Amino acid sequence: MLDKIKSSEGTLSRSERKVANQVLENPDQIVEASIQHLARMAQVSEPTVVRFCRAIGCDGYHDFKLRLARSIASQDKFFFRDVAASDSSRELSDKLIDSAIASMQHIRNQLDHQAVDAAIELFCQCERVEFYGSGGSGLVAEDAQLKFFRLGKPAIAYVDPHVQKAAASLLDSASLAVVISYTGKNKDVLEAVGLARQTGAPVVSVTRTGSPLALLSNINLNVDVAEDSDMFSPLKSRLAQMMVLDILAVGIALRGGDEMIDQLVRATAAIADKFVE
Amino acid sequence: MLDKIKSSEGTLSRSERKVANQVLENPDQIVEASIQHLARMAQVSEPTVVRFCRAIGCDGYHDFKLRLARSIASQDKFFFRDVAASDSSRELSDKLIDSAIASMQHIRNQLDHQAVDAAIELFCQCERVEFYGSGGSGLVAEDAQLKFFRLGKPAIAYVDPHVQKAAASLLDSASLAVVISYTGKNKDVLEAVGLARQTGAPVVSVTRTGSPLALLSNINLNVDVAEDSDMFSPLKSRLAQMMVLDILAVGIALRGGDEMIDQLVRATAAIADKFVE
DNA sequence: ATATTTTTGTAGTAATATTACAGTATCAGC
DNA sequence: GCTGATACTGTAATATTACTACAAAAATAT
Numbered sequence: 001m002l003d004k005i006k007s008s009e010g011t012l013s014r015s016e017r018k019v020a021n022q023v024l025e026n027p028d029q030i031v032e033a034s035i036q037h038l039a040r041m042a043q044v045s046e047p048t049v050v051r052f053c054r055a056i057g058c059d060g061y062h063d064f065k066l067r068l069a070r071s072i073a074s075q076d077k078f079f080f081r082d083v084a085a086s087d088s089s090r091e092l093s094d095k096l097i098d099s100a101i102a103s104m105q106h107i108r109n110q111l112d113h114q115a116v117d118a119a120i121e122l123f124c125q126c127e128r129v130e131f132y133g134s135g136g137s138g139l140v141a142e143d144a145q146l147k148f149f150r151l152g153k154p155a156i157a158y159v160d161p162h163v164q165k166a167a168a169s170l171l172d173s174a175s176l177a178v179v180i181s182y183t184g185k186n187k188d189v190l191e192a193v194g195l196a197r198q199t200g201a202p203v204v205s206v207t208r209t210g211s212p213l214a215l216l217s218n219i220n221l222n223v224d225v226a227e228d229s230d231m232f233s234p235l236k237s238r239l240a241q242m243m244v245l246d247i248l249a250v251g252i253a254l255r256g257g258d259e260m261i262d263q264l265v266r267a268t269a270a271i272a273d274k275f276v277e
Numbered sequence: 278m279l280d281k282i283k284s285s286e287g288t289l290s291r292s293e294r295k296v297a298n299q300v301l302e303n304p305d306q307i308v309e310a311s312i313q314h315l316a317r318m319a320q321v322s323e324p325t326v327v328r329f330c331r332a333i334g335c336d337g338y339h340d341f342k343l344r345l346a347r348s349i350a351s352q353d354k355f356f357f358r359d360v361a362a363s364d365s366s367r368e369l370s371d372k373l374i375d376s377a378i379a380s381m382q383h384i385r386n387q388l389d390h391q392a393v394d395a396a397i398e399l400f401c402q403c404e405r406v407e408f409y410g411s412g413g414s415g416l417v418a419e420d421a422q423l424k425f426f427r428l429g430k431p432a433i434a435y436v437d438p439h440v441q442k443a444a445a446s447l448l449d450s451a452s453l454a455v456v457i458s459y460t461g462k463n464k465d466v467l468e469a470v471g472l473a474r475q476t477g478a479p480v481v482s483v484t485r486t487g488s489p490l491a492l493l494s495n496i497n498l499n500v501d502v503a504e505d506s507d508m509f510s511p512l513k514s515r516l517a518q519m520m521v522l523d524i525l526a527v528g529i530a531l532r533g534g535d536e537m538i539d540q541l542v543r544a545t546a547a548i549a550d551k552f553v554e
Numbered sequence: 555a556t557a558t559t560t561t562t563g564t565a566g567t568a569a570t571a572t573t574a575c576a577g578t579a580t581c582a583g584c
Numbered sequence: 585g586c587t588g589a590t591a592c593t594g595t596a597a598t599a600t601t602a603c604t605a606c607a608a609a610a611a612t613a614t
Contacts, residue, residue, distance in 0.1 A: 013561060031343060035602060045563045050603065061602060066308060069346040085531045089393040092531070093524045097385040100520060101378050108374040116366040136423060139416050143515065146413060235523040238420065239516055243377060246512040247370045254362045254369070290592060312571060322594045327572065338571060339601095 002027060002071065008056050018042040019052040023068070031069045035061045096235075103225045103236040107243055110222060118219050119204045120251045126176035126202075128154035132164045132192055133180035136234055140180045140206075140241045147249040151256065152263035161188035168192040171201035178204045180245075182223075182237040184211025193217065206241050221248070279304060279348065285333050295319040296329040300345070308346045312338045373512075380502045380513040384520055387499060395496050396481045397528045403453035403479075405431035409441045409469055410457035413511055417457045417483075417518045424526040428533065429540035438465035445469040448478035455481045457522075459500075459514040461488025470494065483518050498525070 005020050012020055022042040023030050030038060039046045053064040083095050123129060129148060133141035138159030145157035158164045165188070171177060177196045181189050184207035193216045196203055205217035214220040223240045253260050282297050289297055299319040300307050307315055316323045330341040360372050400406060406425060410418030415436030422434035435441045442465070448454060454473045458466050461484035470493045473480050482494035491497035500517045530537050 015562065034600085036600090046601095047564090047603075048562065051562090065343075066346050069343050070349075072347070083527060083531060085534070087531065089390045089397070089524070089528055092528055093388055093390065093393065094385060096524050096527060097381055097520060101381050104374055104378050104381070108371060111370055113366045113370065116370065120366070136420070139420050139423075143413070143416050146416075235519065239519065242512065242515065243374060246377075247366075247373050250360060250373060251366055251369055254360060254364065257362070292593065311569080313569090323571075324573080324595090325593065328593090 005056055012052065012055055015042075015044045015048045016052040016055055018044055019049055020056075027068060027072050031065060031072060100236055100239055103240055104243060106225065107223065107240050110224060111244065111247075112220075112222050115219050115221050116247060116251065119221060119248055120255060122176055122202050122204060122219065123148075123153075123248070123252050124255065126153075127174040128156075129176040129178060130167060130171065131155070131157040131178045131180065132168070132189060133157070134159060134161055134164075134186055134188060136238055137180040137182055137241065140238060140245065141178075143242055144178065144180070144245045144249075147245065148252075150263065151249065151253055151260055161192070164188065164192040165195055168195040168201075169199065171196050171199040173200035173202075175199075175201045176204065177201050178206065178245075179213060179217065180206045180241055181211075181213050182207065182225075182234065182241070184208050184213035186213075189213065190216065206244055282333055289329065289332055292319075292321045292325045293329040293332055295321055296326055297333075304345060304349050308342060308349060377513055377516055380517055381520060383502065384500065384517050387501060388521065388524075389497075389499050392496050392498050393524060393528065396498060396525055397532060399453055399479050399481060399496065400430075400525070400529050401532065403430075404451040405433075406453045406455060407444060407448065408432070408434040408455045408457065409445070409466060410434070411436060411438055411441075411463055411466060413515055414457040414459055414518065417515060417522065418455075420519055421455065421457070421522045421526070424522065425529075427540065428526065428530055428537055438469075441465065441469040442472055445472040445478075446476065448473050448476040450477035450479075452476075452478045453481065454478050455483065455522075456490060456494065457483045457518055458488075458490050459484065459502075459511065459518070461485050461490035463490075466490065467493065483521055 002024060005023060009017060009020055019038065019042040022038060033041070035046050035049050039049050042049070050061055053059075053061050056064070058064040058067060083092055087095065131141035131144045131148075133139075138157070141157040141159060145155050148155035156167075158167050168177065177193070179189055179193055179196075184205070190212055193203055193205075193213065197216070202219070203217040205213050205220045206223055207213045207220060208224045209220070209222045214222075221244050223237065223244055225237045225240050279301060282300060286294060286297050296315065296319040299315060310318070312323050312326050316326050319326070327338055330336075330338050333341070335341040335344060360369055364372065408418035408421045408425075410416070415434070418434040418436060422432050425432035433444075435444050445454065454470070456466055456470055456473075461482070467489055470480055470482075470490065474493070479496070480494040482490050482497045483500055484490045484497060485501050486497070486499045491499075498521050500514065500521055502514045502517045
C-alpha cells in the first residue's frame with residue numbers, strides 16, 4: 001500500500017502530494033485519524049483527501065484507511081521474540097516461525113533485483129555451474145545442486161574445503177561458480193573464490209552485504225539476516241539462502257521456456273518408481 | 278483479535294454473542310461492513326454492536342473494525358500466486374517469498390503441539406538419535422544432524438537408502454529414529470522404518486498426515502504443505518521440514534538447561550578460527 | 555493577455571457512529 | 585407465582601464523519 005502511494009506520487013497534484021507525504025511519514029497515526037484530522041495535518045481540504053484516496057485506487061477514505069491498516073499490520077506482525085524455557089511448545093513454535101517469517105520478509109525487502117537478473121543472465125550463458133559451501137552452507141549448496149541440475153545444465157556442489165579449492169582451480173570462463181556463506185568470512189571458501197577468479201570464471205556469491213566474500217565476487221545476492229534469534233540453530237540464514245537460490249532457479253526455469261520444463265518433468269518422472277501406491 | 282473475541286465470548290450477553298458469531302463466521306465481510314450492516318446481519322440493534330465492541334476491549338465500532346482489519350490482513354496477506362515467464366525478478370521473488378511465508382503460516386496453524394512435546398520427551402530419554410532421509414529430505418536430515426549434535430547428544434544422518442536399512446537394523450530401544458520424507462511414501466525409507474521398529478527403537482516421522490510413513494511411526498510431526506507452487510523446485514516442503522526440526526531442537530535445548538547451552542557455546546567456538554578478521 | 559484546463563476549497567448533504575433514554579426480559583427473594 | 589430489582593435491548597435523537605456539487609482560484613497553453 002505504501003509502495004503504491006510512493007509509486008503513484010508522480011501522477012498526483014500538489015495538494016494530493018501533501019496528503020501522500022503525511023501518510024508516508026507516519027502511517028500508523030493516519031490509520032487512526034479521521035478525514036478531518038488528515039486534512040488538517042496535510043493543510044488541505046477534506047475533499048482533497050478524498051480525491052487523493054481515489055487517485056491511488058481506493059473507493060474513498062474509508063476504503064483507503066482499511067487497506068492502509070491491513071498493509072501496515074502485516075508489516076509489523078512478525079518479529080523476533082526471545083524464547084524462554086517456560087514457553088509451551090505452542091508458544092515456542094509460534095515464536096520461531098514468526099521469526100523465520102520476519103527474516104523472509106526482510107529478504108523480500110532487501111533483495112537486490114538487479115543482481116538477481118544479472119545472476120540469471122550469467123547462469124544462462126555458462127556451460128556448467130558449481131556450488132561451494134561449507135558446514136551449514138554446504139547443505140544449501142547441495143540443495144542448489146538438486147534444484148539446478150534438474151534444469152538440464154551440469155551442476156555440482158562441493159562441500160569439502162580441499163575439494164572446493166581443487167575444483168575452483170579447474171574452472172574456466174565458460175563455468176559459473178556460486179559461493180554460499182553466511183558470514184562471508186570463511187577462509188577456505190575465500191581461497192577457493194580467489195582461485196576461481198584466476199581462471200576467469202564469474203563468481204556469484206550468496207552472503208551478507210559488504211562481507212569479504214561479497215567484495216571478491218562479480219555479483220552478490222545479499223542475504224542479511226538478523227543474528228539475534230539464531231543462537232540455538234542457524235535456521236534463518238539457511239532458509240534465506242535457500243530462498244534466494246530458489247528464486248534464482250525458478251527465474252532461470254521460467255526464462256528457459258518449454259525446453260527446460262521438459263527437463264523438469266523428466267527429472268521428476270525418473271524417481272517415480274521409488275514410491276509406494 | 279478473533280482469538281480475543283472467542284475467549285471473551287463467555288462474558289458477553291446473548292445479543293452480543295450473536296454479533297460475535299457473525300464476526301467469527303465471516304470476518305472479512307465484517308471488515309467492510311458498516312455498523313448498520315453488521316447489526317442487521319446479527320439481527321440486533323446498532324447500539325448492541327457498539328456495546329459488543331466495548332465488551333471486547335475496543336473504543337467503539339471504528340476502533341474495532343480497525344483492529345479486526347489489522348489482524349485479518351496479516352493472516353491472508355500471503356498466498357500462492359502462479360509465477361509467469363513475464364514476471365520481473367521483483368514480482369517473481371515477491372511471489373515465491375509470499376508463497377513460502379504462506380506455507381510457514383500453514384505449519385504454524387496445523388502443527389501438532391502434543392506430538393512436538395512427545396517428540397521432545399523421546400529425544401530427552403534416548404541415548405542417541407539417527408536421522409533418515411533421501412533425496413531432498415536427505416538434506417533436511419543432515420541439517421538436523423548439525424542442529425542436534427550441537428546439543429551434545431550423539432546424532433547422525435543417513436541419506437543412502439542401503440546404509441539407512443543397515444543402520445536401522447542396528448538400533449535398539451535406547452535409540453531414537455527420526456525419519457524425514459515429504460510424500461511419506463518412499464519405499465526405501467519405509468523399509469528402514471520397518472527394521473527400526475523391530476529393534477524396539479521409537480520412530481518420529483516428519484511427513485504428511487496420514488501417509489504410510491506417518492502411520493508406521495510412533496509419533497508424526499505433520500508437515501502438510503500445498504504442492505501447488507513446488508513444481509519448479511520443492512522449496513516449501515523443505516523449509517517446512519527444517520522449520521519443524523528447528524522447533525524440536527530449540528525446544529530440546531531450552532529443556533536441557535545451562536548444561537546444553539554450554540555444549541552449544543563450545544560447538545560454536547570450535548570453528549571460530551575458520552574465519553578471517 | 556486571454557481562454558481553457560486543472561486544481562482546490564466552501565458549503566451542503568447523506569451516511570455513519572454514538573448517546574440518552576425507555577421499554578422489555580430475566581432472575582432473585584418472598 | 586408474584587413483586588421488585590437488575591441487566592439487557594431497542595428506539596430515537598444527536599453528533600460526527602465522509603462524500604458531492606458547485607464555484608473560485610491557480611496553472612497552463614494559445
